[in-house]
Amino acid sequence: SAEEARAFLEKLKAILQFIDVSDCKMQEGSLRADVNLSVRPKGQKEFGVRTEMKNLNSFKAIVRAIEYEAKRHVEEIESGGIIYRETRRWDDDKGISYAMRDKEQAEDYRYFPEPNLPPIIIDDEWINSIKKSLPELPDARKQRYIKDYYLPEYDxxxxxxxxxxxxxxEKTLQHTDNTKAVSNWIMGDLMRILKERELEVDEIPFPPEYLANLVSLIDKGVISGNIAKKVFAKMFDSGKEPEAIVKEEGLEVVTDEDAIKEVVLKVLESNPASVADYKAGKTKALGFLVGQVMRATKGKADPKLVNKLLVQELNG
Incomplete structure (x- = not known):
């Protein structure tokens, strides 16, 4: 299927990257794929006539091309038409393929031995030596992450x-022990921003250490999770350290109990209906009130302290 082809190519791409054969940037031509495809009626042993689409430059295009060409073959055969052995061009904008030239038979290529290229004998000893010299491959690294870092298989x-x-x-983990938090940041906000800004991973404008520092700021209670998201976006904009951004923007968590209590009292006074709901046993009202305090403090109040003070006032 088209998705199986994508999965195969994604695995191949990862392996090529891990052994440093190529950066595999398809948009730059470092990796391309030809799609050779044929269909046959169910139960038929012989393969159908094959067509080829050359130099596809994205996995998305490959999937679309396979799905389109397979459908075209089926419709042509079922309508009594003929599939010709040919090279076709995939037009990704229009989502169609069209014929370029007839596909040559093997004899048309006029193969002949190249006298300047001697035979290369590849023995088992050489193969085994290459295997031993290979770096850690994707599947091995994946299993190590699960075993050593206790990450879910999905991560x-x-x-x-x-x-x-x-x-x-891995470089981020050299500066923090919070493995799961780093994984979440990479899979969530980092991947989202890269996609939005059409950036590659190697174009991240700050070093891994800065992400570790951001995680540490959250763990130490210096900033809240919501504030951290704003800081992270600014790290992409400026390339600055998270500590510098927090200081410049005045984003540290407010832990002054008196200051937060003042905001809490104002929120309770402004939301009598929610106060009544809470006292009537509707505990969800507390979440609403916490949100109002956080909004009033622009997300800088310590959420735990906000919750504590609200409960004290509501139950007092």
Missing amino acids: ANILTTSKVLSDFF
Whole structure:
């Protein structure tokens, strides 16, 4: 199927990256794929006539091309038409393929031995020596992430789809022990921003250490999770350290109990209906009130302290 072809190519791409054969940037021509496709009626042993589409430059285009060409073959055969052995061009904008030239038979290529290229004998000893020299491959690294870092298989799969991404993850862990938090940031906000800004992983404008520092700021309670998202976006904009951004923007978590209590009292006064709901046993009202306090403090109040003070006032 088209999705099986995509899965195969994604695995191949990862392996090529991990052994440093290529950066596999398809948009730059480092990796391309030809699609050779034929169909046959169910139960027929012989393969159908094959067509080829050359130099596809994205996995998305490959999937679309396979789906289109398979459908074209089926419709042509079922309508009594003939599939010709030919090379076709895939037009990704229009979502169609069209014939370029007839496909040559083997004899048309006029193969002959090249006298300047001697035979190369590849023995088992040489093959085994190459195997031993290979670096850690994607599947092995994935299993290590699951075993050593206790990551879910889903996380490990995502993090090992690209060597550059995997290396970024590992370098980040050199500066923090919060493995799951780093994984979540990479799979969530980092991948989202890269997609939105059409950037590659190797174009991240800050070093892995900065992501580790951001995670540490959250763990230490210096900033909240919501504020961290804003800081992370600004890291992409400026390339600055998260500590510098927090200081410049005044984003530290407010832990002054008196200051937060003042906001809490104002929120309670402004929301009598929610106060009544809470006292009537509707505990969801507390979440609403917490949200109002956080909004009033622009997300900078310590959420735990906000919750504590609200409960004290509501139950007092």
